[in-house]
Amino acid sequence: MIPFDLAEPKSLSEAIKLLDPDDATVRPIAGGTALMLMMKAGVFRPQKLVSLRKIESKYSGIVASHDGLRIGAMTTLGVIERSAEVRKHAPVITRTMITLSNVRVRNVATVGGALAHGDPHMDLPPVLMALGATITIVGPKGERSLALEDLFSGYYETTLEKNELIAEVHVPSQGPKKAAYMKVTTGSADDWPALGVAVVMEADGKAIKSARVVVSAATTKATRMKSAEAALAGKTVDDKVLAQAGDAAAEDAEILADVRGSVPYKRELIRVYVRRAVRAAIDGQGAH
Amino acid sequence: MIAARTINFTLNGAPVTADVKPHHNVVELLQAQFGLTGARETCGQGLCGCCTVIVNGLAVSGCLYLASFIDGAEVVTVESLDAGGKLSPVQEAFIETSAFQCGFCTPGFVLMVTQLLDEHPDPSDDQIKHYLTGNLCRCATYPEVMQAVKLAAKKRKGA
Ligand SMILES: Cc1cc2nc3c(=O)[nH]c(=O)nc-3n(C[C@H](O)[C@H](O)[C@H](O)COP(=O)(O)OP(=O)(O)OC[C@H]3O[C@@H](n4cnc5c(N)ncnc54)[C@H](O)[C@@H]3O)c2cc1C
Numbered sequence: 001m002i003p004f005d006l007a008e009p010k011s012l013s014e015a016i017k018l019l020d021p022d023d024a025t026v027r028p029i030a031g032g033t034a035l036m037l038m039m040k041a042g043v044f045r046p047q048k049l050v051s052l053r054k055i056e057s058k059y060s061g062i063v064a065s066h067d068g069l070r071i072g073a074m075t076t077l078g079v080i081e082r083s084a085e086v087r088k089h090a091p092v093i094t095r096t097m098i099t100l101s102n103v104r105v106r107n108v109a110t111v112g113g114a115l116a117h118g119d120p121h122m123d124l125p126p127v128l129m130a131l132g133a134t135i136t137i138v139g140p141k142g143e144r145s146l147a148l149e150d151l152f153s154g155y156y157e158t159t160l161e162k163n164e165l166i167a168e169v170h171v172p173s174q175g176p177k178k179a180a181y182m183k184v185t186t187g188s189a190d191d192w193p194a195l196g197v198a199v200v201m202e203a204d205g206k207a208i209k210s211a212r213v214v215v216s217a218a219t220t221k222a223t224r225m226k227s228a229e230a231a232l233a234g235k236t237v238d239d240k241v242l243a244q245a246g247d248a249a250a251e252d253a254e255i256l257a258d259v260r261g262s263v264p265y266k267r268e269l270i271r272v273y274v275r276r277a278v279r280a281a282i283d284g285q286g287a288h
Numbered sequence: 289m290i291a292a293r294t295i296n297f298t299l300n301g302a303p304v305t306a307d308v309k310p311h312h313n314v315v316e317l318l319q320a321q322f323g324l325t326g327a328r329e330t331c332g333q334g335l336c337g338c339c340t341v342i343v344n345g346l347a348v349s350g351c352l353y354l355a356s357f358i359d360g361a362e363v364v365t366v367e368s369l370d371a372g373g374k375l376s377p378v379q380e381a382f383i384e385t386s387a388f389q390c391g392f393c394t395p396g397f398v399l400m401v402t403q404l405l406d407e408h409p410d411p412s413d414d415q416i417k418h419y420l421t422g423n424l425c426r427c428a429t430y431p432e433v434m435q436a437v438k439l440a441a442k443k444r445k446g447a
C-alpha cells in the first residue's frame with residue numbers, strides 16, 4: 001500500500017473536526033477491512049485516514065430497550081453475532097451473520113463500516129432496512145437521524161457528507177414480525193452474494209398485514225421493492241400472491257451485471273427468491 | 289515522508305516495542321521486525337487465513353490489519369503454540385491425521401482450529417465448516433482437517 005498519514009482521535013467530535021468536507025483523500029477508518037482492500041488494489045489512495053478505534057467506548061456496544069436495539073457504529077459484526085440481546089430482539093440478524101464473510105473479518109469489521117461503504121453486495125444493509133432501522137449521523141452542525149433506506153444513493157454512494165459520521169444504528173424489535181434473509185451465491189458457498197433478499201412482515205398466520213421487501217447485490221444499491229410490498233399487503237399467501245410479489249420485484253429492480261451473473265439471470269433469481277424468502281418468513285424458517 | 293511511530297504491545301506473552309508506519313500491516317511487522325514467518329500474506333484479501341494472528345483473544349487476518357492498531361494489544365502467533373518445547377494438541381492432531389500436504393496453509397489452520405475449539409470444545413461438522421470457511425488449502429486437505437479437528441477435540445478433553 002502507498003504511504004498515508006493516520007490520526008487517532010479520542011472522541012467522535014474530534015474525529016469530525018479532522019475530516020474535510022471537500023477532500024475525499026481524507027477518510028474515516030473503522031475496522032479497515034473494506035478500505036484495506038481498496039487501498040491494496042490501488043483504487044483508493046488516501047492522504048490521511050482518521051481512525052475511529054479510539055473514540056468513546058459507548059460507540060462500540062449494544063444497548064437493548066423495550067422497543068429495540070441501539071448499536072454503536074464501532075460495534076464489530078462478531079460482537080453482534082454473539083450478542084444475546086440481538087438474538088432476542090432481531091434473530092434474523094444473528095442468522096445472517098453465519099454466512100457473512102468469515103470469523104476473522106467479522107471480528108474486525110464494524111456495522112458503521114458495513115453501512116457507510118455503500119457496497120450493494122453487503123448482507124446487513126438489506127436486513128437492517130427491512131427491519132426499519134434508522135441511523136444517527138453526527139457532523140459539524142450536530143446530529144441528525146435518517147431512515148437507513150435514505151442512506152444509500154447509488155453504487156458505493158451514500159448521502160453522508162465527507163465530514164459526517166455514523167454514530168449509531170437503531171433497530172426496532174422484530175417482535176412477532178416474521179423475517180427472513182436469503183443470500184444467493186453463484187460462486188463458492190460463502191462468496192459475496194449475487195443476490196440478497198430480506199423480508200420482514202406483519203402477518204397473522206398466512207394473512208399478511210404489511211411487508212417490507214429489500215433486494216440487494218443484484219441491484220446498484222439495497223432497494224425496497226415497493227411494488228412487491230404492495231402485492232403482499234392485505235393478502236393471504238398462496239402461490240398466486242407469491243408469484244405476483246416475485247414478478248413485481250423482478251420488473252422493478254435496477255439490476256447490474258457482474259461476474260456473479262447477467263441481468264436476465266439475476267432478474268430470474270429475484271423472481272424466484274422473493275417468492276422463497278416470503279415463504280420462508282411465513283414458515284418461520286428465517287434465513288440460509 | 290510520513291514518520292514512523294513507536295508502538296508497544298505484548299507478543300506471545302512478552303512486552304515488545306516496534307516502529308511502524310501507518311501503511312504497514314501486521315504481517316509485515318511480524319516478519320520484518322520479529323522474524324516471525326508463521327503468518328504469511330497470501331491472498332492479501334481476508335479470504336485464505338494464511339495470515340491468521342490472534343489479537344486480544346480474537347482471530348484476525350494480519351493482511352487486513354494495520355500494524356498501528358495493535359498498539360497496546362495482546363498479540364499471539366502460531367509460534368507460541370509449542371513454546372514449552374511440546375506441540376499443542378491441535379498440532380499433534382494435524383500430524384497424526386496428515387492434515388496437510390505442502391503445509392503452506394497449516395499455521396493459519398492450526399491457529400483457527402485452536403480458536404474454534406476454545407469456543408466450541410465439541411464442534412459439529414457444521415460448526416467446523418462455518419468456522420473454517422475463511423481458510424483455504426490449495427492441496428485440498430479439507431477432509432483430513434475435519435478429522436484433525438475431531439482428534440484435537442478429543443486430545444484436549446483428555447489433557
Ligand atoms: C474477505 C472478505 C469477505 C467479505 N464478505 C462479505 C460478505 O459476504 N457479506 C458482507 O456483507 N460483507 C462482506 N465483507 C465486507 C465487510 O462486511 C466490510 O468490509 C466491513 O463491514 C466494513 O467494515 P469496516 O469497519 O472494516 O470498514 P472500513 O474498511 O474501516 O470502512 C469502510 C467504509 O466506511 C467508512 N466508515 C467506516 N466507519 C464509518 C462511520 N462510523 N461513519 C462514517 N463512515 C464510516 C470508511 O471511511 C470507508 O469508506 C467481506 C470483507 C472481506 C475482507
Ligand code: FES
Nearest residue numbers: 330332334337351
Ligand atoms: S493473506 Fe490474509 S487472509 Fe489471505
Ligand code: FES
Nearest residue numbers: 389391425426427
Ligand atoms: S497443505 Fe498445501 S495449501 Fe494446504
